[in-house]
Amino acid sequence: MAAPTHTAATAAPRRTPRGPLRVRRPRRHGSETLAAWLFLLPSLAGFLVFTAGPVIAAGVISLLDWNLFSPPRFIGLDNFARLGPDDTFWSALGNTAYFTFVSVPLTLLVSLGLALLLNQGLRRMAVFRSLLLLPYATITVAVAFVWVWLYIPHDGLINAVLGVFGIDGPAWLISDDWAMPALIVMSVWKSFGFGMVIFLAGLQAIPQQLYEAAKVDGASPWRTFREVTLPLLSPSVFFTVVTSIIGSFQVFDQALVMTDGGPGTSTTTLVMYIYRTGFENYEQGYAAAQSMVLFAFIVVITAAQFLLQRRLVHYDL
Amino acid sequence: MSASFSRRALLKGAALGGLATTGALSGCSSGPPPGAATWSMWSSSPEEQRVWTDFGHYVERRMHIRSASTLTPSDGYPTKLDLQLVSGTASMVTALNGWLIPTYASRGAHRPLDDLIAADPDFDLDDFYPAIRSISSFAGRTYAIGFDVAPTVLYYNKTLLERNGVDPPSPTEPMSWDTFRHLAIELSKPKDQYGFTCSPTIDDLVSWIYCAGGNVVDGDRDTSPLDAPEAMQAIHYVVDLFTKDRATPPIDNLVTQNASGAALANFLQGNVAFMQNGPWQVLNVRKASFEWDIVPFPAGPAGSRPRVSGSSFAIPSGVTGDDLDLAWRLLKTLTSTGALDIYARAGRNNPARLSAASAFEPPPANLGIVQRILKGEVAGGHPFDVTTNWNRVRLLLAQDLPRAFLGQKSAGDTIDGVMPRLNALMRQHRDAVRQAT
Numbered sequence: 001m002a003a004p005t006h007t008a009a010t011a012a013p014r015r016t017p018r019g020p021l022r023v024r025r026p027r028r029h030g031s032e033t034l035a036a037w038l039f040l041l042p043s044l045a046g047f048l049v050f051t052a053g054p055v056i057a058a059g060v061i062s063l064l065d066w067n068l069f070s071p072p073r074f075i076g077l078d079n080f081a082r083l084g085p086d087d088t089f090w091s092a093l094g095n096t097a098y099f100t101f102v103s104v105p106l107t108l109l110v111s112l113g114l115a116l117l118l119n120q121g122l123r124r125m126a127v128f129r130s131l132l133l134l135p136y137a138t139i140t141v142a143v144a145f146v147w148v149w150l151y152i153p154h155d156g157l158i159n160a161v162l163g164v165f166g167i168d169g170p171a172w173l174i175s176d177d178w179a180m181p182a183l184i185v186m187s188v189w190k191s192f193g194f195g196m197v198i199f200l201a202g203l204q205a206i207p208q209q210l211y212e213a214a215k216v217d218g219a220s221p222w223r224t225f226r227e228v229t230l231p232l233l234s235p236s237v238f239f240t241v242v243t244s245i246i247g248s249f250q251v252f253d254q255a256l257v258m259t260d261g262g263p264g265t266s267t268t269t270l271v272m273y274i275y276r277t278g279f280e281n282y283e284q285g286y287a288a289a290q291s292m293v294l295f296a297f298i299v300v301i302t303a304a305q306f307l308l309q310r311r312l313v314h315y316d317l
Numbered sequence: 318m319s320a321s322f323s324r325r326a327l328l329k330g331a332a333l334g335g336l337a338t339t340g341a342l343s344g345c346s347s348g349p350p351p352g353a354a355t356w357s358m359w360s361s362s363p364e365e366q367r368v369w370t371d372f373g374h375y376v377e378r379r380m381h382i383r384s385a386s387t388l389t390p391s392d393g394y395p396t397k398l399d400l401q402l403v404s405g406t407a408s409m410v411t412a413l414n415g416w417l418i419p420t421y422a423s424r425g426a427h428r429p430l431d432d433l434i435a436a437d438p439d440f441d442l443d444d445f446y447p448a449i450r451s452i453s454s455f456a457g458r459t460y461a462i463g464f465d466v467a468p469t470v471l472y473y474n475k476t477l478l479e480r481n482g483v484d485p486p487s488p489t490e491p492m493s494w495d496t497f498r499h500l501a502i503e504l505s506k507p508k509d510q511y512g513f514t515c516s517p518t519i520d521d522l523v524s525w526i527y528c529a530g531g532n533v534v535d536g537d538r539d540t541s542p543l544d545a546p547e548a549m550q551a552i553h554y555v556v557d558l559f560t561k562d563r564a565t566p567p568i569d570n571l572v573t574q575n576a577s578g579a580a581l582a583n584f585l586q587g588n589v590a591f592m593q594n595g596p597w598q599v600l601n602v603r604k605a606s607f608e609w610d611i612v613p614f615p616a617g618p619a620g621s622r623p624r625v626s627g628s629s630f631a632i633p634s635g636v637t638g639d640d641l642d643l644a645w646r647l648l649k650t651l652t653s654t655g656a657l658d659i660y661a662r663a664g665r666n667n668p669a670r671l672s673a674a675s676a677f678e679p680p681p682a683n684l685g686i687v688q689r690i691l692k693g694e695v696a697g698g699h700p701f702d703v704t705t706n707w708n709r710v711r712l713l714l715a716q717d718l719p720r721a722f723l724g725q726k727s728a729g730d731t732i733d734g735v736m737p738r739l740n741a742l743m744r745q746h747r748d749a750v751r752q753a754t
Contacts, residue, residue: 068403068424068426069402151570152569152570153567154508154569173570174570174571176725258572262716263719263723263725268716280708281712282424282708
């Protein structure tokens with residue numbers, strides 16, 4: 001390996017008597033720094049105004065008793081204390097977890113399966129890819145309305161098809177047992193296109209030589225998939241898992257349109273409950289406390305995923 | 318011309334572009350012209366929009382001032398109004414559905430109007446039906462002035478009844494519950510024809526509860542009387558129509574069935590004999606392809622006392638000074654006999670003023686019973702009793718009641734399960750009333 005060449009921009013680290021290596025920062029021209037800040041400014045402003053600001057505001061509001069119209073009153077952590085005995089909150093959290101931990105793996109499996117199929121070099125692959133991406137590109141509310149129609153117990157298409165096979169289909173969206181699975185099926189159908197595109201891009205980046213080498217070594221298709229495809233696809237899987245879990249924890253629109261959270265609270269998701277607490281029950285402080293808990297859950301789960309990535313995700317080809 | 322730019326020129330251009338965009342956006346911010354009479358209202362159809370446009374013209378003719386109305390689809394109206402009230406951008410006069418008046422009044426979002434009414438000799442509150450005056454008041458004070466008011470009535474499909482050899486019900490004598498149930502069962506041939514339709518919600522159930530002598534809210538106690546024998550009799554009666562008698566179209570999904578228009582959609586299909594609904598649906602039912610009319614709501618043990626509901630205009634608390642004077646003049650104009658004539662003549666609903674009542678005209682032939690019920694000449698009505706946290710009561714019951722209507726849980730178990738949470742809400746309501754007074 002050739003010895004590295006030192007330039008002004010890549011100055012050698014200098015060891016100081018007090019501590020470890022100290023890297024001298026490359027000197028930048030003032031106008032370049034200004035340019036960098038100017039180009040970063042819109043994104044930074046957007047982040048501060050639309051992301052960091054509301055998170056901080058929610059944190060502050062969670063300490064208040066505020067019904068929107070009367071002046072807010074500071075009540076410390078009382079809103080968080082209310083969460084403990086609130087059965088609906090825990091039920092909504094359970095429903096959200098159920099939705100997430102069933103729908104995300106299912107979506108990944110379907111996405112991966114379709115991506116592998118499309119990666120076989122089918123003719124008119126672009127057409128298939130576009131068609132399969134359509135559900136993802138369609139507005140959720142519109143899709144949800146169509147699925148409500150498909151799920152109608154008496155005359156719906158799904159039960160009509162099941163009837164052909166002699167199966168008496170359930171009352172999907174109005175059944176305690178079937179409402180959440182019905183939502184999950186719709187959600188998998190709606191979102192597999194996103195994962196499929198990511199996986200397809202990942203699959204196409206894997207060098208063909210590795211497959212040829214595996215073939216020469218006599219590896220079976222399953223072993224090739226396990227030893228070559230899956231490890232090299234792990235960055236795509238990681239990205240899809242992280243984004244899908246975050247998205248699933250925030251599920252709202254399809255449940256609102258398809259079941260309104262019912263029957264009972266069997267499909268009430270956490271975001272739906274937060275919305276109702278804040279804007280239908282006029283309890284902004286309590287809604288903010290709930291959203292802070294949701295935020296904490298998402299941060300913990302995402303952090304855990306990033307810790308796991310060190311062991312499971314391979315970035316080197 | 319050279320297409321090359323120096324980096325400095327590019328940066329300068331980007332900065333100038335940003336400034337120009339910011340300036341343009343701020344310049345584009347639109348609002349009502351200064352001094353305009355601003356008012357907000359829900360509007361979900363072109364027909365409704367036409368009525369409010371006519372209201373706007375009427376305001377301009379009468380007040381010689383620019384009318385600036387904000388129209389929002391009814392589903393999104395309360396949320397938009399909340400945000401406008403909080404941000405101080407609400408109109409001078411805002412329309413309110415009657416069941417929300419205690420919610421806003423107890424939170425100080427709208428101002429009481431008693432001082433303005435007392436100081437204005439031109440304004441006659443006695444010209445408004447007592448029911449809408451009750452609905453528009455909270456803790457003994459008037460918070461809004463009504464523009465419509467009406468009792469729930471029973472629509473019936475004349476064609477279907479004739480086809481089945483059933484005489485039309487009396488337009489003056491309400492049917493008894495027994496007669497109604499018998500007819501509903503007789504006229505039901507499931508999958509092809511049904512006897513009755515309503516939504517499985519408290520908004521519709523409450524009329525039956527009032528007719529049985531029950532209520533959801535009791536002013537004297539800290540607990541809800543929803544589990545009292547009177548209310549339970551009504552709940553069992555309606556739930557049985559759904560689950561035992563199979564006299565109603567099956568519930569296919571909870572979202573549309575909970576929406577107010579679901580019963581209307583069932584009725585308009587032409588295979589349902591009776592529908593419980595308000596005269597505000599007359600305009601839509603006129604599109605039906607069959608003969609129909611309305612009759613008083615069936616009489617239970619306490620008589621025919623269905624829910625009477627209405628809507629009103631109110632002034633937000635933030636409106637003060639000269640704006641308050643303008644707001645009061647605008648509110649008076651929007652609820653004047655002339656404006657309500659426009660409203661009633663368009664068939665929107667029964668007007669809140671007695672002097673505008675004659676403008677709400679047939680068809681259907683029996684439409685006049687609406688005013689006779691409000692005057693107590695035929696059957697009767699019961700103003701919709703709500704709490705300051707009715708949103709929460711509604712949501713609680715919206716989650717649990719459908720299970721009874723679907724037969725997943727008995728009516729008794731459903732109400733038993735709801736009562737502790739409902740009573741907690743009632744205590745919260747009492748506290749809110751105490752604090753507000």
